[in-house]
Amino acid sequence: MVYLSDFHSKRAALLDAAGYGWIPRHFIEDDLAAGLLIRLDSDPAEWTYHPQIITRAGHRLGRGGELFLETLSSGG
DSSP states (O other): OOOOSSHHHHHHHHHTTOOOOOOOHHHHHHHHHTTSSOOOOOSSSSOOOOOOOOOOTTOOOOHHHHHHHHHHHHTO
C-alpha cells in the first residue's frame, strides 16, 4: 500500500498505472471523459469522506488559523 500526500500526486500515479484508489471526481473528470481512467465498481459503490483538520503538536494556530477553524466550526 502506498500513501500519497495529495490528490494531484495520486492522479499522476493513477495515470501511470500505479494501481487504483479513491479520488474526488473533479480531479479526474477530463481523464474519465478521455478514457484515460475508468471507474471501478466497488462495494459500497459510493464512499463517504470524513475530512480531518490536522496541525503540528505543540504549535499554536495564528490568527488566520483560528479564524479558519472558527469558520469551519460555525458551518459557514
